[in-house]
Amino acid sequence: MSSALKEIGIKKAFKFFYTTLLMILYEFMIFPQMRTVFLRLCGAKIGKHTIISRGVKFINLYRTGFKGLTIGNYCFISDEVMFDLADKITIGDHVSLGQRSMIITHLNIGYSSHPLQKYFPPEQKEVTxxxxxxxxxxxxxxxxxxIGENSLIMVHSLVTQDVQPNTLFGGVPGRVIRKLESEKQN
Structure with a gap:
């Protein structure tokens, strides 16, 4: 038995095979509406008027499956965005994800025998x-x-911490650039 199979187990290996087949089918969905319907049929919760562009990738599907993905109404998911579904990803309404952005929900250095495992044990947490x-x-x-409501995360940023609502955030590592003023009602 291979080391990888010993690490993940036979059940996860079969789930990995199954979700790989789903992703092959997903690649043939040429219209955003087709992709949305397909993902919903596979268990994802996707709101109305949400567009999922071509080339969007899903990794670690064998962990949560598409049931770990929730995307709200009026969202735009740009080309080649990557979702790590080792844990849940929840996206609210009116959210736009720029091309090639990545949402990572876990850390895993490698095999359990890897020398860095004692410093960086496997960890996974959801992203909202x-x-x-x-x-x-x-x-x-x-x-x-x-990431709080009405925030803007600047291009090429690394987000390692929570972002408060109404915040312009950017950099590597990311930091608060400034607070965005709320519009006052008269």
Whole structure:
């Protein structure tokens, strides 16, 4: 038996095979509406008027499956965005994800015998992106992060911490650039 099969077990290996076949089918969905319907049929919760562009990738499907993915209404998921479904990903309404952004929900150095495992044991946590948020292109969001409502994450940023609502956030590692003022009602 291979080392990889020993590490993940036979049940996860079969789930990996099954979800790989699903992803092959997914690649043939040429229209956003087809992709949305397919993902819903596979268990994802996707709101109305949400567009999922071509080339969006899903990894670690054998862990949560598409049931771990929730995307709200009026969202735009750009080309080649990557979702790590080792844990749940929840995206609110009116959220845009820029091309090639990544949402990572876990850390795993490798095999249990890897020498760094004692310093960096496997860990996974869900990621939440609240309503009205814009995630710029090439942004990486790490596991356990919550991004507050009406925030903008600048291009090429690394998000390692929670982002408060109404915040302009950017950099590597990311930091608060400034708070966005709420519009006052007269």
């Amino acid at each position: 992106i609240k309503n009205g948020t814009f995630i710029g292109p090439y942004v990486v969001i790490l596991y356990g992060v919550t």
